[in-house]
Amino acid sequence: QVQLVQSGAEVKKPGASVKVSCKASGYTFTSYGISWVRQAPGQGLEWMGWISAYNGNTNYAQKLQGRVTMTTDTSTSTAYMELRSLRSDDTAVYYCARDTQQQLVPDDDAFDIWGQGTMVTVSS
Amino acid sequence: DVVMTQSPLSLPVTLGQPASISCRSSQSLVYSDGNTYLNWFQQRPGQSPRRLIYKVSNRDSGVPDRFSGSGSGTDFTLKISRVEAEDVGVYYCMQGTHWLWTFGQGTKVEIK
Numbered sequence: 001q002v003q004l005v006q007s008g009a010e011v012k013k014p015g016a017s018v019k020v021s022c023k024a025s026g027y028t029f030t031s032y033g034i035s036w037v038r039q040a041p042g043q044g045l046e047w048m049g050w051i052s053a054y055n056g057n058t059n060y061a062q063k064l065q066g067r068v069t070m071t072t073d074t075s076t077s078t079a080y081m082e083l084r085s086l087r088s089d090d091t092a093v094y095y096c097a098r099d100t101q102q103q104l105v106p107d108d109d110a111f112d113i114w115g116q117g118t119m120v121t122v123s124s
Numbered sequence: 125d126v127v128m129t130q131s132p133l134s135l136p137v138t139l140g141q142p143a144s145i146s147c148r149s150s151q152s153l154v155y156s157d158g159n160t161y162l163n164w165f166q167q168r169p170g171q172s173p174r175r176l177i178y179k180v181s182n183r184d185s186g187v188p189d190r191f192s193g194s195g196s197g198t199d200f201t202l203k204i205s206r207v208e209a210e211d212v213g214v215y216y217c218m219q220g221t222h223w224l225w226t227f228g229q230g231t232k233v234e235i236k
Contacts, residue, residue, distance in 0.1 A: 035225065037173075037227075044214075044216065044227060044228075044229050044230045045165075045167075045173065045216055045218075045227045045230070046227070047224060047225050047226065047227065050225075059223065059224070061224060095172060095173070097173075100220075103223065104223050106155055106157075106159070106161040106220045106221060107220075108178060108179065108182075110161075110163075110178075110220050111163060111165070111173075111175050111218065111220070112175050112178070112184065114172040114173055114174070115172065116172055117172050
């Protein structure tokens with residue numbers, strides 16, 4: 001079936017980096033993109049950025065520019081999100097979700113499939 | 125960025141009674157192709173978000189028909205015709221028309 005499976009929980013110290021993976025199955029990976037969304041404890045959903053699995057184009061939320069990098073490995077149908085210079089307010093559950101293939105072009109299938117979430121805890 | 129404003133933020137409901145959540149956008153969500161990319165998501169406690177409705181009123185596969193979406197332009201509504209215990213959770217609207225995608229703050233639905 002169509003699914004996204006994420007890597008396991010991480011505990012990091014302030015200033016460190018974390019890299020979360022999101023493996024797709026059940027659909028043609030390069031026909032879509034992947035968005036990353038995070039949710040701090042007890043808070044709402046925050047869109048972090050998007051990557052096209054077709055051509056690697058990215059677009060990041062302005063507040064994360066310079067600290068986040070999203071990549072894909074089409075040979076394994078896996079997307080990655082790396083966040084650097086971690087702070088305590090980066091503590092959150094990080095989700096990947098299937099999204100549009102092309103920047104600025106909406107897709108009916110966008111956000112129809114989500115990963116199970118990865119808890120990232122930043123603590124000294 | 126497009127701001128999505130939901131109301132109410134908390135919604136206590138009686139089992140079997142209807143519930144309604146409003147979502148307003150700071151600008152029209154009509155895309156150049158004529159479609160309106162407004163989604164609704166349900167997030168049950170401890171679970172990932174699940175898409176219920178796409179393009180204002182289209183139910184996703186497996187979504188009970190007690191859920192319905194309506195609206196146009198900047199004003200949208202999610203309705204639950206008869207609330208069941210499994211509907212408890214937080215509901216979010218999200219616009220997918222204007223880059224960057226943005227979510228509403230969420231509406232917590234609980235049973236009275």
